[in-house]
Amino acid sequence: MSTRATDADSLDTRPGTASVAVAVAAGLVTVLVSATTLLAGAVGLCALVVVSFGVRRGSRLLHRIGSAGLFGAVLLAGVAGTEPVPMLVAAGAAVVAWDAGEHGIDLGRQLGHAAVSTRAQLAHVGVTVAVGSAVAVVGYVVYDAASTGQPTTAIALSLGAALLFTYALDR
């Protein structure tokens, strides 16, 4: 009946505040930018509420549902014919919201709320934002250089990226 006495028995698994703040802020950006139609705005708003609940409580399921909602809002805005730049911003913000929330929930589950982790959270979000911005800028420049606005260019780009991705998966 010997027991292992660590604080893990009462581990508080809520994510750190930095992750919560970043996830909610990025989600808000997605909602604001993608709210070009009433439907996209409504879906985005609901998703934002679910995301903030999920991240605050460290619930992975709620966070996933909310993030899917944010991506859905971006898709709806795209269907309604939103311009490429706002689309990239909205999608980037949705990715950041998802990434920051997921990272925070992971940290909370592994290390607990009491552990010092702000630096790791901020570093991770920083890298994600930097990579996202770079990808978006490169993507837009290529798209703009081909600038007839032909969807075919975008399709070619997508396919190129998809090829790279498949290559990476096979490694």
Place this chain on the structure above:
Amino acid sequence: MSFSSIPAAATRAAGATDEAAEFEIEPGTVVDRRTRRWYGVTVFALLALGVGVLTREPGLLLTSAFGIAFAGYGQFTSPPPVEVSVERSISDDAPDTDDTVAVTVTVRNESDRTMPDLRLVDGVPPKMTVVEGSPRVATALRPGQETTFSYSLRARRGRHEFEPTTVLARDASGATERRGTVDAPDTVGCEASLPSQSVAFPLRSQTTRHTGRFPADTGGPGVEFYATREYRPGDPLNRVDWNRTARTGDLTTVQYRVERSVSVVLVVDARQAAYAAPAPQARTALDAAVDAAGHAYVSLTDAGHDVGLTALSPTDCWLSPGNGDEHRVRAREFLSTEPALSPSGPDAETNLYAAVQRIRRRAPTDAQIVVFSPLTDDHVAGAAIRLDANGHRTTVVSPDPTADDSAGHRLAGVWRSLRLADLRQRDIPVVDWDGTEPFPHALARWDGGSR
């Protein structure tokens, strides 16, 4: 230090994220795990691609390209090597029981790559409790950079070794998690101090040869008048009752009540069964028994008796009966750091018969025996009866580990009280102690039982 066990905290960390990740990692080796955290973004990108092709919206298609590139990003990063050094500074490596020990850990990135996401779970000794702060940290470290975190532990009796520190290093995208351990051996030895106050520890009446403070039921040299008897050649002249000789003409010798010291062997039950506790984090019966043995040792040696210590345990341990300052130091060490009395419990079964035989072989023939046992099974009660029958006057001190929160626990409590009743019926005094109140109170409340 054993490398074969994963630190408890690490097991917990693994269990929290990945239920199947209960594997052992030796220091120096690493295990990689794919987190698959970008799969959701891939799904979104492919959806956007499909919808974009259907609606011919350039924005959607560009977004899709963006998403796919992001998914690919997760594949192109690789986790850094787990080359960190962990250094612990411990405020007090020989604390007293229940002291707070501050631990400060310095982690340094020894590799030449930046660690964008470094998580560390320090190998807190399994029996220590973290009372303040957290033994876990997450940070990002450039090559050569270091970070410091600290937490406090509550000291418990025994030698505690820090286990290897678990390190989780993720790449920047978080797609791969590399898990390793870093060996940073440190030890905290917590010696329980013996109580300073002695109490009236009940011994049974005794017949023995050596002078001491315990009044025996025999006549001889002493202080208190006991009896007179006919003079025998060799009796000292100053003990002859001259008044009586003057009156009757016969030589008579006065005898006084002899006060004798007693050898006492304190036997602590340290079998697996004695590690029972009323609640998962509560004090085990063994810890209570060691506490009580400390009180008994101090009280009995203060009263002039020779006291020895031993345990009913898989490993052999013995401190011969003795007295004095040096012996007290050894007794303190015995109760604090003897492996047989370690707070974490033995892995092996105890051969109780052999343990009792060892005690019989070593204990002085007239030694009294005090058994400290929770009496959670019949065997120790049987051993006490056997020792008593072999001429060692035996007393049992029993810390109560039973709880009454379920029918099974209550039944165990009933069985235990039946064992106590059985022992008392056989004229073996039993001190029933609930283990929460101070031991001297339990002794004071005790009516003395049958002597």
